[in-house]
Amino acid sequence: MRYFSPSKAVILLLLTVCCYCTSFSQTEKKHDVIVKLNGDQLNGDVLEISDSTIRFTYTGEKLIYNIKKSEILKITFASGRVETFNAPPATAQTTPVTATGASTAERRNKVAVLPFTFVKDGQNAAQEVSDEIQNELYALLSKHSGVYTVVSPRATNVLLTKAGITKANMLNYSMAEICQVLGVEFIVDGMVTQNRTTQTSYGNTSYSDKTKKNDNSDDKKSSGSASTSSTSVQNYETTMDMKIYNDKSEIVYNQNRKAFWNTADAYKNTMEYLVKRCPLYKK
Structure with a gap:
């Protein structure tokens, strides 16, 4: 019968534990990761993607949430695939300053x-x-x-x-x-x-004089008319x-x-x- 020394038994036990942990980590289920526009990160499973919302459940939970697609920046799926939904918010300065190069x-x-x-x-x-x-x-x-x-x-x-x-x-x-x-x-x-x-008004008055001479005398008759106009x-x-x-x-x-x-x-x-x-x- 073959016997192991105590030191060899300890080493064998450690190797067994390491193999078990490695095997467990390899079989552990991966989850989806949602990154929102405000920077929040949600870990869990994406159940369904509709035109306007995404059905999602957190890791270890059964409650289903509906998240608006307009709030989501991207989703990194458990398979490694990344899907982007919205561009990040624009910064205040969107156009780079281009200098003339003058010293x-x-x-x-x-x-x-x-x-x-x-x-x-x-x-x-x-x-x-x-x-x-x-x-x-x-x-x-x-x-x-x-x-x-x-x-x-x-x-x-x-x-x-x-x-x-x-x-x-x-x-x-x-x-x-x-x-x-x-x-x-x-x-x-x-x-x-x-x-x-305010408005300033200016008035103007003009007078037209008409003089008529009689045929049988030196008398003259005068007549005229006045007109007034204003400008603002x-x-x-x-x-x-x-x-x-x-x-x-x-x-x-x-x-x-x-x-x-x-x-x-x-x-x-x-x-x-x-x-x-x-x-x-x-x-």
Whole structure:
């Protein structure tokens, strides 16, 4: 009869236990994994997938849940297959910033004027109005820029469009990033707010004189008629806000001024007043 020493018996027992654990792990059932859009992870079994919901039960439970497909990012099935249902939520900045490649030295003393926001009676005006103010400010500043080079509005707008930057999503970008996109050191930005106030009426009276001479005498008879007309002119209250940023997103000029005149184009005089007092203006 063959006998085992105590040490050999212990080793044999350990080998038996290891073989059993390995066999158990190999036969253990795998489960499905649901990942929701909010990051939650659910482990269990997917029983059915319909057009709008998924029937699901957690591991070790019998209760069946109906989960909306609109809440699910993906499912990793026990077989290893992955099925994606919804794309993850978009981040705030969906368009990558593409810089011009200009170095700090190349951007030095270069200025870009952004399209100004124009709000009239609480509503944003058409893009053409913003572009008009941008062009007017460019013309005014470029004549008195001194050592600064003011980039043309068309070149500025082309670079903004290529980078996917619009007035609607501009708050997703820092001014430093926009400076890199435009290849400039300074950016001029602002807003014009205009609201209707009172109406002024102007009256005008005209008189028509008709003189008739009698055939048999030197007497003259006069007759005439008067006509009155009136014209109404709409008055406005206009305020302009103008800021200048550098390529570190720092505000180097920040002024707000109410227009002295009450006409629709009163912002032009206000713009000239603000530009003449900004650090980029040279006499």
